[in-house]
Each structure stands twice: as structure tokens, then as C-alpha cells.
């Protein structure tokens with residue numbers, strides 16, 4: 300049986316998102332397992348790939364989860380001085396590239412770095428068949444991890460930046476070349492004042508109960 304979300308046309312559901320808004324699955328500040336240093340992380344909602352053993356299958360559906368404006372997200376990221384950058388994960392960030400590019404440009408103007416994970420390969424994102432806004436988002440990135448997660452090529456080494464061997468690390472900002480120190484098999488637990496929690500990292504399952512921004 301075809302999963303329900305596979306029958307959804309992402310272009311139709313993406314049209315439900317007002318300009319300047321993102322359909323978000325999760326958000327966290329001060330993560331140290333999603334890129335170099337201490338970073339905010341935005342997990343967007345929606346991915347078509349259905350990779351077996353995906354770390355975050357709850358992100359596959361394109362149905363609206365929580366709509367947050369670019370302005371709200373930028374304010375939240377910048378309000379925490381420990382965030383030295385933001386990482387876009389998913390879901391597939393490039394299905395919502397225009398709004399993420401706007402977030403990226405605004406936080407970069409304040410000196411933060413921007414990184415994204417994508418199931419697309421860089422060549423696909425540079426092609427005429429890329430999702431709308433891909434080139435603008437690419438231009439704003441300091442780091443891109445590209446390629447889908449392939450279970451047969453999984454890597455569990457604490458020295459690996461990627462979760463499967465087919466994935467590539469593109470460092471567009473030379474200043475970050477010596478900061479490639481996170482490991483794909485790390486996990487992190489965030490516990491919030493209201494008792495909710497968020498587990499992130501390759502071995503974690505994202506819990507999206509902390510979306511009050």
C-alpha cells in the first residue's frame with residue numbers, strides 16, 4: 300500500500316504555506332550535534348524520499364504542521380547569543396528554499412553561519428529541475444551535506460560527518476574548514492522548562508513538542 304503522504308502532491312500542499320512562512324516540524328537552540336559549534340536547528344516538514352531507516356519519518360508528510368514566519372524564526376535564532384549558526388534539516392529543506400533563503404540571508408547579515416542537510420545532490424540543486432529558490436538558498440549556505448540516507452551504506456563511526464557513505468560534505472566557506480568536528484553518530488537530549496524534551500542526532504528520534512517560538 301502506498302503511504303498516505305506519497306499520494307500528496309507536494310506542490311499543492313506547499314501552496315498552502317503563505318509567502319514568508321515555513322511549515323516547521325521542530326526547532327531547537329544550542330545544538331552541538333548538527334554542524335560546527337553551537338547552532339540553532341530548524342527541521343522543516345515534508346520529504347518525498349522515504350529512505351529506509353530514516354532518522355525522522357515523522358517529517359515526511361507535507362501536511363501543515365506549524366507555520367512560522369521568517370521574521371519569527373530569525374528573531375528566535377538571534378535572541379540566543381550562544382547560537383553561532385543555524386542548520387536546516389528535515390524533511391527536505393529545499394522544498395521550502397525561498398523562505399529558508401530569507402532566513403539564511405538575515406542571520407548571515409548578523410554574522411552567523413548557515414548549513415543545510417539535503418536528500419538532493421548538489422548537481423540536482425544546481426540544475427533547472429531543482430525546487431524553486433534552490434539557487435538562492437545554495438548561495439547563502441556555508442556548508443551543504445548532500446545525498447539521501449542509504450541504509451546499505453550507513454556509517455556509525457564517531458569520526459564521520461555523514462550518516463551514509465554516499466553523502467558528501469561541501470564546505471563553501473573556507474573559514475569553517477577546520478571546524479568539521481561533529482560526528483554523525485552523536486545524539487543530544489534537550490529538556491525544557493515545561494518538561495517537554497527533544498532528542499536529536501542520528502540515533503535519536505526527533506520529538507517535536509517544543510515549537511513555542
Ligand code: SF4
Pocket residue numbers: 346347348349350353354355356358389390391417418447448
Ligand atoms: S532524505 Fe532525509 S528526511 Fe528524507 S527520507 Fe531520507 S533520511 Fe529521511
